[in-house]
């Protein structure tokens with residue numbers, strides 16, 4: 445036993461030695477990076493962060509360490525940019541340098557660096573340029589993007605006439621249908637079984653704290669059950685669906701006038717040698733569904749919480765747009781107050797409170813770059829923690845845009861769907877408020893405007909009565 449003891453003592457001593465060495469190495473590495481809390485061996489700052497990136501905690505750390513600070517994700521340093529100036533400078537001063545995406549084991553297994561959102565370097569550039577060109581081409585013509593949005597808004601009004609309801613599913617359904625129409629060329633009826641499968645897959649694709657285990661031990665977790673397996677199988681459902689749609693498009697051949705994203709892509713396939721289409725399709729579906737519908741979900745809740753603001757929007761819409769005119773995105777210029785309210789909904793809900801990680805492509809010691817939003821920067825907004833459409837109005841009530849309004853991020857990877865998202869927000873919101881007055885469902889006394897922290901910030905579930913006007 446004394447021999448055993450010495451072996452185990454030697455093991456313990458070795459482990460302690462390695463931990464101390466790692467601690468010292470970390471201290472050495474920290475000297476070349478922005479300041480930040482002291483990292484521990486193995487976990488870095490993950491214990492202090494409670495294994496998540498929480499907006500308020502990050503903003504608190506910025507108060508102590510400055511607007512550019514370093515956190516350690518295990519042995520990987522991650523630079524956090526906080527507030528307008530740090531975010532803007534960090535993403536736009538050398539935009540090319542920070543245009544990489546952190547391809548962690550979890551995301552690597554999922555998308556293999558293909559498509560747009562999780563790709564880096566040459567492949568990303570080509571897929572992104574291609575995606576943007578197609579969306580621009582689809583924007584033109586009678587069946588263009590705006591037409592699709594108007595069509596979906598029209599369907600949504602029918603659902604809202606049933607009351608009281610939890611609006612989240614209907615919003616999500618309509619917004620994903622816009623993407624389906626754009627990408628696949630058709631919309632799904634609400635009862636379609638395939639569509640429900642797709643929507644369910646979208647919900648599961650989230651960065652679950654438990655998936656962190658996969659980031660550290662992918663080779664072990666590959667053989668164990670857990671939320672990572674669910675996320676992978678959901679992604680596979682989307683992947684199969686996308687591939688099946690591509691097959692159908694190939695079978696029927698490309699029409700002379702391409703009608704949807706897949707048509708355009710296939711018409712160009714000879715010019716783009718490799719096959720990233722399925723992943724680009726998934727990126728548009730994932731990037732374009734939950735984001736916009738969650739923003740609208742917040743918007744309706746704020747209207748219930750602030751009925752005087754709701755009434756002012758309705759008065760403006762009635763006076764300027766009338767009760768039956770088809771609402772176009774261009775109309776936003778005529779309704780300053782409504783436009784300001786929509787911007788304030790995006791600012792205040794701050795749904796992507798910690799942005800998508802970037803990596804430096806020039807620096808060999810790649811750094812991650814999640815960033816807290818500039819939307820709550822006290823130096824940029826009069827009352828950052830209050831819902832106040834005045835943030836976007838001058839003293840005469842005209843709409844004014846604000847530099848610090850960066851919900852779609854900035855630089856070379858700025859959101860690809862920004863124009864579509866803005867069109868959707870305006871057309872959906874104006875149509876809903878023109879048609880209905882929103883009130884809390886009977887018996888519900890309180891409105892909770894605090895967020896639930898998931899991958900995007902979500903409102904707590906609520907039910908509204910949509911009273912036809």
Ligand code: HEM
Pocket residue numbers: 560561562572727728729731732733735736739795796799800801802851852853854856857858859860861862864865
């Ligand atoms: C309110 C709605 C939306 C918000 C707040 C939003 C926000 C964002 C943000 C913050 C990023 C990360 C940019 C970065 O890396 O810095 C992003 C990327 C992206 N978004 Fe959106 N988005 C919205 C709607 C959409 C829509 C409708 C689409 C689809 C057409 C879309 C497609 C994408 C894609 C493909 C990317 C990846 C771009 C790249 O990595 O190059 N988004 N979005």
